[in-house]
Amino acid sequence: MAHRWKSDLNWSDVTPKQAFLNRRQLLTGAAALVASPAIAGLGGAPSAYSTTEAPNTLEEITNYNNFYEFGTDKEDPAQNAGGLTTDPWAVQIDGLVDKPGSYDLGDLLSGVSLEERIYRFRCVEAWSMIVPWVGFELSTLLARVGVQPSAKYVYFETLVRPEEMPGQRRPLLDWPYREGLRLDEAMNPLTILATGLYDEPLPNQNGAPLRLVVPWKYGFKSIKSIVRISLMDKQPETTWNMINAREYGFYSNVNPTVDHPRWSQATERRIGGGLFSKRQETLMFNGYGEEVADLYAGMDLKKLY
Numbered sequence: 001m002a003h004r005w006k007s008d009l010n011w012s013d014v015t016p017k018q019a020f021l022n023r024r025q026l027l028t029g030a031a032a033l034v035a036s037p038a039i040a041g042l043g044g045a046p047s048a049y050s051t052t053e054a055p056n057t058l059e060e061i062t063n064y065n066n067f068y069e070f071g072t073d074k075e076d077p078a079q080n081a082g083g084l085t086t087d088p089w090a091v092q093i094d095g096l097v098d099k100p101g102s103y104d105l106g107d108l109l110s111g112v113s114l115e116e117r118i119y120r121f122r123c124v125e126a127w128s129m130i131v132p133w134v135g136f137e138l139s140t141l142l143a144r145v146g147v148q149p150s151a152k153y154v155y156f157e158t159l160v161r162p163e164e165m166p167g168q169r170r171p172l173l174d175w176p177y178r179e180g181l182r183l184d185e186a187m188n189p190l191t192i193l194a195t196g197l198y199d200e201p202l203p204n205q206n207g208a209p210l211r212l213v214v215p216w217k218y219g220f221k222s223i224k225s226i227v228r229i230s231l232m233d234k235q236p237e238t239t240w241n242m243i244n245a246r247e248y249g250f251y252s253n254v255n256p257t258v259d260h261p262r263w264s265q266a267t268e269r270r271i272g273g274g275l276f277s278k279r280q281e282t283l284m285f286n287g288y289g290e291e292v293a294d295l296y297a298g299m300d301l302k303k304l305y
């Protein structure tokens with residue numbers, strides 16, 4: 001049973017998004033927020049975790065996507081995801097938690113303050129973008145449901161709804177799309193659940209209404225349209241690792257010194273850079289080493305990738 005805090009409203013009626021958008025109307029547009037560090041944005045100072053690099057345009061972020069539930073071409077999600085019903089939306093939270101249950105998304109978001117995080121985003125295919133996400137730290141949600149001491153991993157699943165997800169009518173992969181993090185990775189303040197980007201609620205092709213963002217890992221770890229979060233004591237099976245463990249490790253931290261067996265990871269192509277733009281160097285942990293390197297102290301990241 002979904003927990004509801006107002007039974008006559010759907011989650012999108014009660015999300016803090018309204019408050020967020022009202023504040024944003026004071027601005028002259030998304031570009032102003034980006035250009036001016038003086039602007040408080042979501043009711044506070046710009047996040048210390050945000051990059052000052054210029055974000056990609058909404059156009060770029062919403063028209064070049066990986067979301068196999070809607071097809072395998074980069075243009076497919078923008079074409080096919082519009083019909084996905086994202087309200088009502090429930091997230092099952094189970095496993096090693098104190099308060100398991102099927103939670104209505106409105107319930108999960110009530111009282112949560114959203115903030116903007118402008119992150120680098122690096123796909124394992126060696127392209128990258130800068131995305132101004134709106135969301136909240138995953139640790140906030142985990143604290144609310146109570147993580148039991150025996151929990152060591154967090155597991156996530158995407159919705160399975162072939163009627164609305166045409167890619168799921170084919171055995172492209174073993175649906176549902178699955179991902180996972182070690183608990184300390186999940187608790188890191190960089191790890192967020194996104195509900196929006198720029199002034200928008202999250203567009204369907206970017207994983208509406210709720211997707212993970214783990215900016216120091218390859219993009220496939222950032223699972224979209226989440227319907228299940230499960231706390232586990234063993235490392236969960238994850239989609240790309242199940243398909244090819246040699247090419248896609250469980251950790252999949254961005255690492256320019258560990259090449260994909262079929263291509264180099266030393267450099268990346270920034271989407272929107274133009275025809276003649278130079279490839280840029282890929283940074284260890286996608287540039288987030290200061291925040292996350294400690295998580296891997298003592299690990300051989302060339303072997304355990």
Ligand SMILES: Nc1nc2c(c(=O)[nH]1)N[C@H]1C(S)=C(S)[C@@H](COP(=O)(O)O)O[C@H]1N2
Nearest residue numbers: 065066067068123158177219220222223224
């Ligand atoms: N459910 C689901 N989540 C997913 C994917 C997917 O196919 N299905 N693709 C992943 C990959 S490979 C990338 S690069 C990012 C792309 O996110 P974006 O389209 O918002 O840039 O989503 C990740 N999350």
Ligand SMILES: [Mo]
Nearest residue numbers: 123124219220
């Ligand atoms: Mo990706």
